[in-house]
Amino acid sequence: MDIFVHFKSVIVEVIAQMGHGELDMSRINAEPPRDKTHGDIATNAAMILCKPLAMKPRDLAQNIAELLQAHADVSSVEVAGPGFININVAPSFWASRFASLVAQKTDFGKPEKNNIKLMVEFTSANPTGPIHIGHVRGTVFGDSLANLLDWAGYDVFREYYVNDAGSQIITLARSAYLRYCEVLGDEINIPEGFYPGDYLVPVGEALVEQYGDKLKQMDESQYIPLVREFVMAAMFEMIKSDLLLLDVKFDNFFSERELHANGAIEQTLGDMRARGLVYQGTLPAPKGQLPDDYEEREQTLFKATDWGDDIDRALIKSDGSFTYFAADLAYHRDKYLRGYKQQIDVLGADHGGYVKRLKAAVRAVSNNDAELDVKICQIVKLLKNDEVQTMSKRAGNFVTLKDLYNEVGKDPIRFMMLYRKNEAPIDFDFDKVTDKSRENPVFYVQYAHARTYSIMRQAKVALDGFDAEQFDFTETDLTLLTDESEINLIKSLLNWPKVALTAAEFHEPHRISFYLFDLAANFHGLWNKGKEMPQLRFIVDDNDALSYARLAMVQAVADVIKVGLGILGVNAPQQMK
RNA sequence: GCCCGCGUAGCUCAGUUGGAUAGAGCAUCGGAUUUCUACUCCGAGGGUCAGGGGUUCGAAUCCUCUCGCGGGCACCA
Numbered sequence: 314m315d316i317f318v319h320f321k322s323v324i325v326e327v328i329a330q331m332g333h334g335e336l337d338m339s340r341i342n343a344e345p346p347r348d349k350t351h352g353d354i355a356t357n358a359a360m361i362l363c364k365p366l367a368m369k370p371r372d373l374a375q376n377i378a379e380l381l382q383a384h385a386d387v388s389s390v391e392v393a394g395p396g397f398i399n400i401n402v403a404p405s406f407w408a409s410r411f412a413s414l415v416a417q418k419t420d421f422g423k424p425e426k427n428n429i430k431l432m433v434e435f436t437s438a439n440p441t442g443p444i445h446i447g448h449v450r451g452t453v454f455g456d457s458l459a460n461l462l463d464w465a466g467y468d469v470f471r472e473y474y475v476n477d478a479g480s481q482i483i484t485l486a487r488s489a490y491l492r493y494c495e496v497l498g499d500e501i502n503i504p505e506g507f508y509p510g511d512y513l514v515p516v517g518e519a520l521v522e523q524y525g526d527k528l529k530q531m532d533e534s535q536y537i538p539l540v541r542e543f544v545m546a547a548m549f550e551m552i553k554s555d556l557l558l559l560d561v562k563f564d565n566f567f568s569e570r571e572l573h574a575n576g577a578i579e580q581t582l583g584d585m586r587a588r589g590l591v592y593q594g595t596l597p598a599p600k601g602q603l604p605d606d607y608e609e610r611e612q613t614l615f616k617a618t619d620w621g622d623d624i625d626r627a628l629i630k631s632d633g634s635f636t637y638f639a640a641d642l643a644y645h646r647d648k649y650l651r652g653y654k655q656q657i658d659v660l661g662a663d664h665g666g667y668v669k670r671l672k673a674a675v676r677a678v679s680n681n682d683a684e685l686d687v688k689i690c691q692i693v694k695l696l697k698n699d700e701v702q703t704m705s706k707r708a709g710n711f712v713t714l715k716d717l718y719n720e721v722g723k724d725p726i727r728f729m730m731l732y733r734k735n736e737a738p739i740d741f742d743f744d745k746v747t748d749k750s751r752e753n754p755v756f757y758v759q760y761a762h763a764r765t766y767s768i769m770r771q772a773k774v775a776l777d778g779f780d781a782e783q784f785d786f787t788e789t790d791l792t793l794l795t796d797e798s799e800i801n802l803i804k805s806l807l808n809w810p811k812v813a814l815t816a817a818e819f820h821e822p823h824r825i826s827f828y829l830f831d832l833a834a835n836f837h838g839l840w841n842k843g844k845e846m847p848q849l850r851f852i853v854d855d856n857d858a859l860s861y862a863r864l865a866m867v868q869a870v871a872d873v874i875k876v877g878l879g880i881l882g883v884n885a886p887q888q889m890k
Numbered sequence: 891g892c893c894c895g896c897g898u899a900g901c902u903c904a905g906u907u908g909g910a911u912a913g914a915g916c917a918u919c920g921g922a923u924u925u926c927u928a929c930u931c932c933g934a935g936g937g938u939c940a941g942g943g944g945u946u947c948g949a950a951u952c953c954u955c956u957c958g959c960g961g962g963c964a965c966c967a
Contacts, residue, residue, distance in 0.1 A: 317906095344906065347913080357909065360947065370947070394910045395947055439967070479967050569967095599963055600891045607964070623893060623963095630965050637967055665894050666962035689895075691960085733903075736895060738960085740902070749929050752916065760929075767928065808906095815906065827904060831914085841931060850927075889928075 315422065315810045316410060317343045320354050320386075320400065327380045328358065336365055345808070352391070352399035353804070359396040370396030408791050411803050415786045415865050418872045422810025427466040430652050433459045435659035436556070436563075437474040440548040441485045442510055444555040444714040447661060450739065451690045453730040453882070455659040456561045457822040458688070460880045465817035470653070471563045474644060477545060478569040479637070484508065485548070486541040490528070492517025493540070497526055516547045558718045559727060560882055572643045578635050581643040581678065582628060590616050590677055596625065615642065620673035638670065645671070645685070646678035654683040657820060662691045686820055690735045696742040721747050724883045728755040731881050734823045749889075754830050758874065759886055761833035764840065765871035766887040768851050772864055775852045779864075786865040793862040796849060798839050802866065805835045809873050813880075822881065829877045836870050 321343040328338065341362075346355040359374035366373060374392040381400060382390045388403040414421045435455025438448045456471070463469045488508040495501045496517045503509045520528065520543060528536040549566070556562070572578050585591050594614050598607065613629040615638075628639040648656055656675060660667065668687045675685035695702035695712060702712060717726060725746035732754055733739045749756050769781040794803065809828070816824035843850035851863045878885045 340908095342906095342909090344909085346910075347905090348910070351910070355909080360909085363947085397910065399910095476967060481967065596964055604964075604966095609964085612965075627965060632965085636965070662895085662961055664962080665960095668894070689961090691895080737903070738896090751929090754915085756929080764928070771927070811906075819907080823904090824906085827914090834914085838931095840927080844923095844926065844931080852927090 315814065316402075316807060317345070317354065317811055320402075321356070323384055323386065324356050324358050324377070324381070324398075327377060327384070328362070330380060331376065333362065333366065336362055338362075346397075346399065351393065351397070352389075353402040354400040356398045356400070357396075359392075359398060363396065374398050404792070407800070407803060407807070410807050411791055411794075411869070412787065414806060414869050414872075415789075415791065418868075419876050421869075421872070421876075422813060423464060423876075424466040424814070426468070429467050429655060430470070431462055431467040431655040431657070432470045432472055432648055432651075432653040433462070433657045433659065434472045434474055434648075435459075436561075437476070438552070439476050439481060440545060440552060441481055441508055442548070443512055443551055445711040446693060446695060446714070446717060447711065449559075449714050449717065449726065450693050450730045451659045451661055452556065452561055453559060453727050454688065454690050454735055454822065455657075456559070457727070457731055457825075457881050458657065458659070458820055460882060461813070461817050461822050461825065462820075464876075464880055465814060467655075470565070472648075473563045473566045475566050475568050475570075476637075478573050478640065482541060482545065483537065486537050486544055489513050489516045489520065489544040490536065490540050493520040493528060496521045497529065512551065513544070516544050519543070519547065555714050558714060559723055567644065567647075569640050569644070572640050572647070573635065577647060578639050578643040581646050582639065584646075585615065585642075585677065588680075590619070591628065592616060594625065596627070615639075615674075615677070617670055617673040617677070620676045622669045622673040626670055638674075641671065642674045642678060645675050649675070649679045649683045654679070656683060656685045658685060658687045660687060660689055662689055665689050688735050688820060691733075691738040693730070693739045693741050696740055696744075698744065724759065725753075725755045727882045728758070728826060731823050731826045734821060754826070755883070756889075757837075758826075758829045758833045758878065759884070760889055761836050762871060762874045762878070762885045763887060763889045764836070765867050765874075768867050769864070769871075772852055772860070776857060776860060781864070781868060784861075784864075786861070786868055789861040789865045790858055791862055791865060793859050794866060798842055798849070799863075799866065802835045802839055802870070805832050806866075806869050806873055809877070813877075825877050825880055829874060829881075832870070832873065832877075 321341065324341060324343060325338050328334065328336070338358075338361075341356060341358045343354050343356045346352060359370045359377055362368075363370040363373050371392055374396045378390040378392050378398050381387050381398065386403050386406040387400055389401040391399050393399050433455050435458075436444070436448055436452045438444060444452070459469045459471050484506065485508055488503070491501045491503060491507065492513045494517075495514075520540065523543070524539070528539065531539075582591060592614055593611055595609060595611050596614070598609060610631070612627045612631075614625040615628050617626045618624065626638050627636050628642075630636055645656065658671060668689065671687055672685050675683050720743060729739065729741055729746055745753055746755060747753075751757055772779050772781070794800070809832075812824055812828040816822055839849070840851075847853075851867055852860050853863070875885045
């Protein structure tokens with residue numbers, strides 16, 4: 314159990330012992346104080362309970378403190394400020410917690426499976442071209458969040474929603490057909506609005522290989538479906554192999570076209586009609602710049618305002634087909650019917666305006682039984698030689714994931730995409746992310762892990778026959794670790810479960826990367842101290858017992874970093890190149 | 891016009907969901923170090939948390955108004 318959860322229960326116990334067990338203690342916390350002179354754990358208990366008990370907070374704090382003092386896990390207690398109770402934890406408690414980290418290794422702090430089904434939908438890029446920089450952040454974020462929630466015990470499913478039903482697929486097919494004609498010797502020019510990227514050239518070649526010139530003898534209505542299927546399959550292979558560059562694998566690719574084909578949208582709308590959630594009505598014209606072809610008309614609307622949206626949403630287009638949103642309703646209903654009451658959608662910054670209606674959709678289709686969290690990932694600004702790399706989608710010169718990968722590799726991409734919270738924009742600097750110095754957090758954290766292995770390799774020589782892989786660190790005397798900087802490192806290690814659980818709870822994987830950077834700094838700092846003070850080195854001459862205890866600590870650093878980097882999807886190397 | 895997000899040190903950003911004297915990296919300044927165990931180390935200065943008002947024991951955090959930046963705003967995907 315997380316130490317803060319443990320001490321909260323100790324505090325609650327003590328208050329019950331005082332005869333106030335019936336009070337509401339939900340707002341009581343037990344947290345690490347910002348200021349280290351305030352002890353290991355601070356609680357606001359007295360300030361929360363002073364009102365119902367009609368006592369002065371400091372008096373109440375004093376009473377609680379006296380009882381806490383008697384607890385075995387507490388070494389000293391003091392009342393401070395407006396009524397905080399600051400607890401210093403008994404060394405024996407740290408030692409026993411640390412011992413369980415040493416024993417549990419990479420499983421330390423990992424909760425039991427909770428069997429809650431949870432779906433993370435991410436990437437969901439239109440299958441009309443390669444994965445590019447605009448998709449990378451959401452992809453890494455979604456994948457790492459899924460890793461994190463998996464670690465936290467959820468039954469996680471990763472899904473990619475494929476927008477294969479819209480007109481852009483037809484445009485894609487036409488664009489591929491042009492390339493096909495080009496391969497057959499035609500002069501082509503690619504009209505505005507078509508996909509100009511040269512990734513369609515191989516598709517054109519493959520079409521020739523498959524069909525020869527037969528397509529040219531068909532009407533458009535005949536060849537388009539053929540080309541569409543062909544090019545979609547090709548795009549999929551390309552997207553999947555792009556995603557593999559980042560080690561991202563989906564459990565399922567969900568086709569929008571299926572929803573149209575198998576009647577799921579009609580069914581969804583039928584259900585909603587039966588529940589009175591659909592009506593014929595007219596929406597007020599949007600403010601600001603009106604589209605040229607705007608005309609006010611009566612349409613089929615979803616009563617989204619009943620479920621928290623600002624405006625009701627159209628379900629059927631003027632040509633009689635379903636809107637994109639109608640398909641989305643059916644899609645999220647499908648997730649719910651598959652048993653996912655917890656859903657997360659990861660979207661790009663340009664979809665911010667979509668959040669409310671999606672949440673309304675999930676509430677409506679599940680009748681408030683399911684919950685959706687939408688994570689919006691802000692844009693990534695690419696910098697090279699201090700210049701912003703501009704790109705234009707129209708010209709097709711966007712930076713692809715493959716370009717990025719070829720230049721810097723997987724680890725810097727993944728780590729840097731997670732070194733900001735999702736709502737904050739990222740500056741991705743090509744020159745810095747492969748830098749080998751403290752300025753580059755990717756390197757700094759990976760290096761800390763590599764350094765633990767380096768130490769173990771040296772220990773093999775210094776301590777005859779030692780082998781970190783085989784050695785049973787639970788046999789070492791951990792109470793020998795008493796230096797302040799060692800204790801600080803151990804406390805940082807013991808903070809891992811709280812950090813990881815909080816990150817999981819709030820769907821914020823960036824907390825992991827910041828924690829790892831902090832842990833690495835602690836570890837490197839201790840190492841550096843060993844330069845000046847040989848008695849603080851991990852391997853101490855003529856003191857094997859102390860060396861083993863310190864190696865247990867080094868092993869714990871390795872284990873925590875390995876798990877943390879694993880969640881981020883970043884490699885934990887045994888050696889830096 | 892409306893909705894969403896953001897605004898924290900010179901710069902880029904964290905901030906344990908309401909806690910005590912607001913942190914880190916870079917940059918700046920001041921020292922140490924010359925290869926010692928692996929890609930330097932230690933320290934200092936630097937703040938009206940965009941601004942006003944409110945809620946309470948206590949606000950960067952919650953409410954409200956104002957300003958600035960970004961994104962979005964019938965039927966497109």
